[in-house]
Amino acid sequence: MKRWLCAAGAAVILAGLAGGLVYAQTFPPPIGFVSDFANLLSPQARTELEARLSRLEQEFTAEVAVVTIDSLEGDTIEDYAVQLFDNWGIGAADEDNGVLFITALTEREVRIEVGYGLESIITDGRAGRILDREVIPHFKDGDYEAGILAGAAAIENYIRNGTPPPFIEDNPVGNVVGGKVPMWLIVTLGIITIYMMGFMARTKSIWLGGIWGIVVGLVLGLVLGSLIATILLPIGAGMVGTLLDLLLSRNYRQRKSSNQSTGWWRSGGGFMGPYAGGGGSSGGFGGFHGGSSGGGGASRRW
Amino acid sequence: MKALVLIGVLVVILAIVGGVLGGTYNSLVKKSTTIDAQWAQVETQYQRRYDLIPNLVNSVKGYMTQEKTIFDNLAAARTKYGSATTTDEKAVAGGELETTLSRLLVVMENYPVLRSVEAITSLMDELAGTENRISVERGRYNTAVRDYNTAIKTFPGNMMAGMFGFTQHEYFKSVSGADQVPKVEF
Numbered sequence: 001m002k003r004w005l006c007a008a009g010a011a012v013i014l015a016g017l018a019g020g021l022v023y024a025q026t027f028p029p030p031i032g033f034v035s036d037f038a039n040l041l042s043p044q045a046r047t048e049l050e051a052r053l054s055r056l057e058q059e060f061t062a063e064v065a066v067v068t069i070d071s072l073e074g075d076t077i078e079d080y081a082v083q084l085f086d087n088w089g090i091g092a093a094d095e096d097n098g099v100l101f102i103t104a105l106t107e108r109e110v111r112i113e114v115g116y117g118l119e120s121i122i123t124d125g126r127a128g129r130i131l132d133r134e135v136i137p138h139f140k141d142g143d144y145e146a147g148i149l150a151g152a153a154a155i156e157n158y159i160r161n162g163t164p165p166p167f168i169e170d171n172p173v174g175n176v177v178g179g180k181v182p183m184w185l186i187v188t189l190g191i192i193t194i195y196m197m198g199f200m201a202r203t204k205s206i207w208l209g210g211i212w213g214i215v216v217g218l219v220l221g222l223v224l225g226s227l228i229a230t231i232l233l234p235i236g237a238g239m240v241g242t243l244l245d246l247l248l249s250r251n252y253r254q255r256k257s258s259n260q261s262t263g264w265w266r267s268g269g270g271f272m273g274p275y276a277g278g279g280g281s282s283g284g285f286g287g288f289h290g291g292s293s294g295g296g297g298a299s300r301r302w
Numbered sequence: 303m304k305a306l307v308l309i310g311v312l313v314v315i316l317a318i319v320g321g322v323l324g325g326t327y328n329s330l331v332k333k334s335t336t337i338d339a340q341w342a343q344v345e346t347q348y349q350r351r352y353d354l355i356p357n358l359v360n361s362v363k364g365y366m367t368q369e370k371t372i373f374d375n376l377a378a379a380r381t382k383y384g385s386a387t388t389t390d391e392k393a394v395a396g397g398e399l400e401t402t403l404s405r406l407l408v409v410m411e412n413y414p415v416l417r418s419v420e421a422i423t424s425l426m427d428e429l430a431g432t433e434n435r436i437s438v439e440r441g442r443y444n445t446a447v448r449d450y451n452t453a454i455k456t457f458p459g460n461m462m463a464g465m466f467g468f469t470q471h472e473y474f475k476s477v478s479g480a481d482q483v484p485k486v487e488f
Contacts, residue, residue, distance in 0.1 A: 078434050124431030125424030132423070294343070295438030298427045 032285040038068035040144040062097040071106040081113040091115040091291020098291040111299040121162035128298035130154040139302040200245040201252035213241020333450040340443040347436045447471045
């Protein structure tokens with residue numbers, strides 16, 4: 001019994017000691033891709049940058065967090081950056097494709113912290129060069145906004161140029177149509193949809209609309225060439241299709257029972273299925289996705 | 303009837319105990335594996351530093367003709383790391399390499415001309431980044447070790463540790479002198 005107590009006591013003390021070694025810190029939650037805690041950006045610049053980084057995330061899944069803080073509160077910027085990065089989980093969890101661009105006003109220090117997955121694209125040397133060329137000159141003039149915008153643009157550029165092609169570019173469908181949804185495809189899908197609406201209405205079941213929605217969404221997603229669209233479009237279009245079929249089936253039955261015509265009475269809705277799903281892939285900041293970094297990147301003072 | 307109930311209760315208790323012990327064993331193995339994986343991360347960064355040093359030395363040597371001792375020490379430490387095989391040896395040699403390298407980096411501050419050479423700036427960024435990565439991965443290694451060591455010292459991990467021979471892992475301690483700023487003599 002005594003030995004147990006001793007062991008338990010030792011473990012508690014050890015855990016306490018080890019816990020004390022780790023710098024415990026709380027971080028504010030992210031505001032968006034841009035978290036301007038130190039108020040260095042004008043509202044327009046903030047909105048514009050947020051929109052750009054949001055677009056970047058949609059196209060490449062890479063997440064760039066631009067952060068300004070008043071003070072590191074005694075921590076080094078390297079340590080602060082890696083902890084904030086982990087705390088927020090910048091980047092997709094399985095790709096670790098996040099970048100943290102952080103400016104500490106009081107300490108006059110700035111750092112680009114690169115997630116594991118982007119280390120080969122934004123090397124430490126490149127990160128240092130971005131800071132030297134794009135950021136520090138503006139910061140020295142006191143123009144923080146210009147420095148932050150230029151730095152973020154440089155990071156974005158590297159990601160856009162260096163990212164291995166999104167998976168669809170190796171995809172035969174994407175190759176045939178060149179990444180844009182061509183008119184003939186929309187017309188064809190639309191005509192088939194209108195034609196199929198007849199079946200949807202006559203069958204009592206509602207799954208036909210759902211399946212057709214998924215098919216349309218999948219085709220459009222593949223052609224658009226983004227992974228997110230390929231996942232979200234079928235889901236959205238599938239749900240819309242199911243709803244459409246439900247509506248059509250119900251209308252048909254009502255009309256039938258009240259002896260109304262069951263001809264082409266809803267051809268205007270023909271495009272609904274394929275289009276409505278598009279809404280799912282747009283939208284702004286939805287939180288970071290659990291990426292992590294291991295201290296790659298570069299820091300500068302100004 | 304009574305005997306049946308007794309057996310039933312015993313079976314349930316045994317099943318619960320077995321489940322807990324099995325779960326504990328698995329979690330200890332998992333924690334131990336995490337430590338190994340984390341150490342591999344540290345060694346990856348050591349290797350990266352090892353590979354970067356010759357590039358740096360070759361590009362700055364011409365500018366720093368008076369610093370022969372530093373380059374010699376660095377070369378010696380690097381050779382030592384290269385021939386280290388066990389984890390312990392690598393940890394020690396890696397620490398020495400770190401000390402001599404940080405010395406060089408500090409001395410380089412005295413040569414402002416180096417800052418204007420872009421290739422050297424990039425190399426220094428890579429090295430500084432590597433040093434930072436090493437400290438990050440080491441910190442995570444120590445966290446993994448703490449997690450494991452705590453588990454084998456507390457109930458029920460301590461019972462499993464005794465039965466299956468889980469022993470404590472060592473924390474990574476920085477080599478003596480590595481945390482001191484190197485002295486620069488002129």
